[in-house]
Amino acid sequence: AQTVTQSQPEMSVQEAETVTLSCTYDTSESDYYLFWYKQPPSRQMILVIRQEAYKQQNATENRFSVNFQKAAKSFSLKISDSQLGDAAMYFCASGGGADGLTFGKGTHLIIQP
């Protein structure tokens, strides 16, 4: 069984600043992927970024980047130049097979103007 832990129920950051959301996971899979999803008040689940576990290079998508520490089973999300539109719930997820993704409990990100 996989577990995903997000230890920060809520985070707050000033607009234009940088914020890091933490995530740790545990898996017995040898090959797996890690994801960050964003859920705004509209409830829609939006893929932010993904990381293949076999790749050492950290994934980057514009203002979003990850710090992937495989040995520590850590997968944090850094948001640079925070914008009001970044305010949302963020879910970390891990998966390695047909039985789907395991999600963390989420971090509520607040952007202060």
Added chain:
Amino acid sequence: NAGVTQTPKFRVLKTGQSMTLLCAQDMNHEYMYWYRQDPGMGLRLIHYSVGEGTTAKGEVPDGYNVSRLKKQNFLLGLESAAPSQTSVYFCASSFLGVLANYGYTFGSGTRLTVV
């Protein structure tokens, strides 16, 4: 391109009533999933399917049944609704599963309230 469509979007049920949630995808995806989302609990997997005619239990399957008679449709049934099943339900699909690095395409969710 419709993607993943869930119907209905909202529903209120009385305890003991039954209902079926429909998930339809038009992307020819093999894998389909049903999750429930509760405050402070994230998304938890109820049931999933790796192809037409196949289903399997996830983390929280009790009180739910599923069917995948057609590749594009994945139905979630509640035979006798209970207040503990009040939740937001998400359907998701994937082309070849997580290892293909496609991730999920999510539906917009169904908010179900059982009174």
